Amino acid sequence: MRNMQHLSTDRLAALGDEQPTPDEAAHLASCDACTRERGAYRSLVAMAHAEQGAIGLPLTRWDELAGVYRAEVPAPGQSSPSVVAPDVVDIAVRRRASRWPMQAAAGLLLLAGGAMLGRASAGSTLLPAGNVAAVASNTPIGMPTDQAVSDSLFTSVADARAAQQRYELLYQQAAAFLAQHDSTGLGQGNPVAYRSRLAALDRVISTTRDAMRDAPHDPVINGYYLTTLSQREATLRQLNTALPASLRLDSY
């Protein structure tokens, strides 16, 4: 079916996670444009799947949550919810008033990520050798901190993989933050260094894209790919700040 018309946009979008019909498969085998578009939609779907393991800054705080819960469900032997939590009145209003610590925590989280990134980029290890307990006690905000959880960080491969994905996202967010706010990075103000890094990152992206085609659902390959894309975006932003205004890029 070599003379079949190009596949419609809707159909190509559907082929992001569906199998082509025999006619469509025959067309794809002979049409580079449709094959490339199908690959783009498969990449988009893979990017979306990768979002599932993401984590973000916390929306809830345990002390508030526990207060609301105690107010609704009194502990055994306690006669009235109001006795348990007399101060839980209009929790939403109070919570809004107390959100500034969460915002401060958000800043600290990003700074913590930035510090880790800085140590890594400086060639030093992120953590003292073998000091897992220290990891637990210095865990970034929003990550497990209580004793029951921190006694052992992971219970299974899936658990560890989920944590890996979380920190990959954190790494990407920290990179974006540093690109915008860090003025101490190597090569700051030097467009040549950023251009060299961009060129190198493009080669890495090209290689990982090839790997993605071979193993589109492999979490390791996806992780490398997304992290490299993130670094490329960050570098592009840094390059923009280093270039004269007349040469800055609106998009790329």
Added chain:
Amino acid sequence: MENEQLTVQRAIQGDESAMRALWTRHAPHLDVVVRRLVGRDPDLAADIAQEVWIQIFRALPSFRGDAQFGTWAHRIAVNRTLNALRRTRRLAAVEVDVEDDSASVEPEAERAILAASIEEAAAKLSPGARTVFLLHDVEGYTHEEIAAQLGITAGGSKSQLFKARAKLRLLLAHLIDAPSAALRNTNAEHAAPLY
């Protein structure tokens, strides 16, 4: 660390440290689910996230262990968030625009060129297209499940998904396409190489 099933059992019996352990372990992921579905209103997302956890603790006695606790809690998070959005009338807009193909992208998004991430790009979609895309491609719901959740047909869900993907493919072209292709396109618009 103890088996999560034991933690759940202790939480059902009212052990607050067990509840906290469940919250500590699962909140980072569930909060993201809520934040994604709510979109650009962080205060509303925070209120809904709190409702989600209260609902999870209330419903714990009904947890039978057929699925992982995280999977079960994830479902509650999605259901509760969609209910909350319906309550604030935002989901009414979803149900209307899902049936209206022309509304699959918010008008200002047409003027936007590129987005930095899937989350940013999805924010440019209309509520209907965004919700269907997030539920299907990110959260892994089937079209039948989405149809039941949103009160639409499975066909309507598919149609919105494909339109959402087509828009996202354009908004994220710089991330999706090969850098070499992007370089060719960009160089065609500039006299000198970009770097």
